[in-house]
Amino acid sequence: MKTIINPEKSTWPALCQRPQMQLEFLEGAVKNILSRVKTSGDEALREITFQFDKVKLTDLRVSEKEVQDAIGEVSFELKDAIRAAAVNIGKFHHAQKRTTEKIETTPGVFCWRKAVPIQKVGIYIPGGSAPLFSTVLMLGIPASIAGCVEIVLCSPPDATGKINSAILFAANLVGIKKIFKVGGAQAIAAMAYGTESIPAVDKIFGPGNQYVTKAKQMVNLEGTAIDMPAGPSEVLVLADEKANPSFIAADLLSQAEHGADSQVMLVTSSEEVVKKVTSQIEVQLEKLPRKEIAKEALQNSRAVILKNPHAIDFVNHYAPEHLIINTEDCDQLAEQIVNAGSIFLGPYSPESAGDYASGTNHTLPTNGFAKSYGGVSLESFLKYITLQKISREGIAQLGPVIETMAEAEQLKAHAEAVRVRTRG
């Protein structure tokens, strides 16, 4: 972790640079996969799965028996933990429901909005070393609360043709019935276009490697909505002298272990804090199974010494996915934060609480996207339809306004649509 003392504002853009994802070179390979799936459906999925996942599948869909077997394999302790997390995630996302209010903007002119679930949604869950059953909860629970009619989940099979049992347990818990053994860009293609066995969806959610990210970008340009642009995960810890260095070190490491391309940042007014945290990182790092990954991530990482209000300015400039404010005045500082995905306040709010179980969503904007995007929420699975109902008196009153504006925009038929109703 490189320490930078009182950096000039002109150097902030460089300091806030994330490890870059280069995806353009994947375009040809991903385009080829998309077009194979579009043309040959399930047959292409089986071929590509054999090619990349080294397994021959007959049925792409996970059977009810496989789900039941998986449930039997998950430990009671893990089941209870997943259930407890699901309750909290459910409470937090349920509270995001809102009621419809009709507004009479002009006498006789009533306008309102209704929230309608996106009818068909797809959830992608990566395979690989870590089975991300927590992401099944984070996407499946709001989809289910929103009332999405069709929820499809795709995840790559392992070498024996199975999906991790905890993923299947979590999917079953949140009521996902259509689970398919397909991963990578081919899974994104299947959910965007539909195949014989996998239904096409209106919006695709979920993390993935660079092939998945590129495929999501490409189907998005063709019209399938996606949750948000993706980038490597990151945390910024804003700490004062009172903060416990071992807490800070643990929080930085919990982000660093995600991947070699993760970025962790420490912002503090005190060089002393940086020294103590650095030595705590060394101690704690040794005990971690993923220490090589964490070490690499620490190469991309920075400690920045800044006093307020510059420290807060810097945080807003960086726009972290996760922001831990471990200071005595954390509540006041949080008021000043305008760009962040999720904020963790005080000494006892580690990022891992939000990653798993406090109730907030862990699908958050990375790479500075927190300037313009919020994380996944209930609204991500809904869309608002506006409605209006105007009475005869209402159009008589509002009509002249519409006519004048339409004529000035040289759209005469727009004015006529009013006149035909009011002239009689």
Next chain:
Amino acid sequence: MKTIINPEKSTWPALCQRPQMQLEFLEGAVKNILSRVKTSGDEALREITFQFDKVKLTDLRVSEKEVQDAIGEVSFELKDAIRAAAVNIGKFHHAQKRTTEKIETTPGVFCWRKAVPIQKVGIYIPGGSAPLFSTVLMLGIPASIAGCVEIVLCSPPDATGKINSAILFAANLVGIKKIFKVGGAQAIAAMAYGTESIPAVDKIFGPGNQYVTKAKQMVNLEGTAIDMPAGPSEVLVLADEKANPSFIAADLLSQAEHGADSQVMLVTSSEEVVKKVTSQIEVQLEKLPRKEIAKEALQNSRAVILKNPHAIDFVNHYAPEHLIINTEDCDQLAEQIVNAGSIFLGPYSPESAGDYASGTNHTLPTNGFAKSYGGVSLESFLKYITLQKISREGIAQLGPVIETMAEAEQLKAHAEAVRVRTRG
């Protein structure tokens, strides 16, 4: 308008096809414009403006004097109409504000969300024959209610180097101070990258031609958010035998006059209605200055004869940007609509009311995107940041859940970030 009687469901996808936008061939030209603006800033903007808009500009920014002059040029009648529309749009979007609610998901674990304005937003207003001052209201008013700190507006200058006075009046009315004379892909580039005079923004809104659309797609892939994917405008009218054919014809024509690529659809159970509407269209068309455009649009348009529930199924399949339900049972039918941008209920709710003045937003999802996107709303200018504050007792209670899940996902440092806080 082609009439199709009781089409089989298998033919619906073809019937719901929109006129296709081909944008790939623009990629080279737009990429070139983007890169010139990125490299040479204002100088590139002046050159490109001279090339396309045939006008040499010194100052790209509209001066305060130009704004005041423009205000003097707009008729009192139009000013009053714009003000009346602004009041309604303000009321409807103000009502979209919501309060923060803290949720205690587990004793000692508090989670909530705060709505924060996207700090810097850009609004693009096209030039050309119709001066779209109504779009200035539709984007500027929610931006202002949201509290966006910097609102930038770009619109191309005419041959005398000016922006239409009604656009400047509307911009001034909603409090937009930074107005620039630049259009096309170069305006999108300027707002995405920033130049000496035009600030870079976090999100770009607004309609435009195919160059603008392509440029928005391209800067979106590079990280600037955009309002939504664009396509030609469209309306679907769902009518019964009681509906006045001249109202239906006027509504279809008010959409058809937008552009030759607009699409209008009529869905009804009665062939009689189609006949009457068709002859009304012929009568009304003759009086329209844009009748050639409307005639072309009618070529892309269809009358579909279907009874309920198939008619409603078809509407949801089509997912219209604008849906007019001109039937006696419009309220009940509206309950069954799950895919639409904005719905207009009953005989006295023409689309043009929502286009200008009733209060709802007219920036809506086209091209079937209503399946997954809602229109522009207050939320389009906000993002939600989640927050959590956990007490010592809270982390003691929730800690074991987090640890169990983190260990099962093989993310030990995530578990350690809890243990370091609870073991002491």
